[in-house]
Amino acid sequence: MAGTGDRGSLMEDWMAMPPTPSPRTLMSSFLNEDFGSGQFSNFFGEHVSNKPHDQSEKRGELVDLREQVPAQSDTATATPQKDFSLQPNLFHANQKSNPQGSLAERRASRAGFSIPKIDTSRVGSSTVIRSPIAIPPGLSPTTLLESPVFLYNAMAQPSPTTGKLFVASEANSTMPPDSTFSNDVFSFQPHSGPTSYSNVEKGYNVSHQNQLLSNIHQQGSSLQSSFTAVKDSADETIVKPKTSDSVFSVNHSSEEQEDDEGDQNEEYSSATNSNPAEDGYNWRKYGQKQVKSSEHPRSYYKCTHPDCPVKKKVERSQDGQITEIVYKSSHNHPLPPPNRRSGIPLSQINDQQVHVLEKPGSHTGLNTASLWENGKSECIQDMQGVEGRPAAGPPVSAYGDTSIMESQDAADVSSTLSNEIDRATQGTISLDCDVGEDETESKRRLVSPST
DNA sequence: AGCCTTTGACCAGCG
DNA sequence: TCGCTGGTCAAAGGC
Secondary structure, eight states: OHHHHHHHHHHHHHHHOOOOOOOOOHHHHHHHHHHSSSOHHHHHHHHHTTOTTHHHHHHOSOOOGGGTHHHHHHHTTTSOOTTOOOOTTTTOTTTTTOTTOOHHHHHHHHHTOOOOOOOOTTTOOOSOOOOOOOOOTTSOHHHHHTSOOOOBOTTSOOOSSOOEEEEESOHHHHOOTTOTTSTTEEEEEOOSSSOEEOOBOTTOOHHHHHHHHHHHHHTTGGGTOOEEEEEESSSEEEEOOSSHHHHTSOOOOHHHHHHSOHHHHHHHHHHTOOOTTTTSSOEEEEEEEEOTTOSSEEEEEEEOSTTOOOEEEEEEOTTSOEEEEEEESOOSSOOOOTHHHHOOOHHHHHHHHHHGGGOTTOSSOOOHHHHHHHHHHHHHHHHHHGGGOOOSSSSOOTTOOOHHHHHSOHHHHHHHHHHHHHHHTTSOOOOOOOHHHHHHHHHHHHHOTTO
């Protein structure tokens, strides 16, 4: 059968997938830059210092999200998370330009709850900082900025496995007591108001992070649900909403709708459709089947990017709501440009990209390429600067050359990025620095002689 | 024309 | 070896 060889090839690809790099999100870099004393490089300096808790000490009241999981699971849709106290500056990537705080922060304040903050107390020293962030086309950068970002547990040891993650529907049931952030577990918890993510396992595939973020956010789940991820032995990610009803349905508060500007509403509405393809990547459905292990039909999707091994399985309930998404492997390419989905001609986007920095109020001035590049720069710096360890794998290829890194210092990059993020809160941006892809390719070369 | 979805059939793994 | 099950293929049709 013709498909057999193809299948074998795919399996080889999967087998060749590296234990993906430990991610630290680009966003966390920005954030740290802001609530820290300053420069980007200092942020890394902190991590290089191997002091796992020095950040938490600085921030004092950081919330251990592990303690939030059970409560949030029960009350995610109903009550503000009082346990989360706003950590000044933590989410103020745009602080300088917006002294009143972020949009969501203001919303939250008006709504009577505070914005959760990132618990970086578990972050500790960084052995590897490689965290691309991809804000998919439908995801409001504001949401991401004011959401918890993935912070990996530096104390966790990298898993020798290929990066399988399991995201269970019941956070509590999969959260080992006091080990939520152990080697094999991370959790992130979108809940009422700004979302909150708590940790990321070292070795967790960054593309998976992106996908998780993308899917969860774009499915409109950021307000109401709870997720848990558990790493398994295969390169697979399973995403389940706490409750399918809440996760993948649009549910914006009137407060938000009131505040959201037109573009943003539009963005949300488009972002919250239940199409599993709407995670920023392009997918082609290649099968559907009613499996016994699930009461819902399972659909099979492949990433349409050439040679990209990523597949995903999506299960939907009868009413069309997604009950589970399982990702396999990791993307070996950047997030596709959003214009393909939005219908905006590439030339237009490029033009906007050129001018985005000159148009602080631009809604659609997504400096996609610029952000990608900047993000790449940061990631590259991560890869090179942390522990003085060179990045694993070959030179970045998927992004072309790395000259931008050489031509911009970290401060400029972070500053520019912060500004762009700030401005992009009214538009759509894409940040991507998928280091995983590079390592994937690297690993392939090392592991799979056939490629 | 190209891409995507649908859907029945095929294949491999497992007990 | 056989049957079950999940995953994939690929033709057909739709957009």
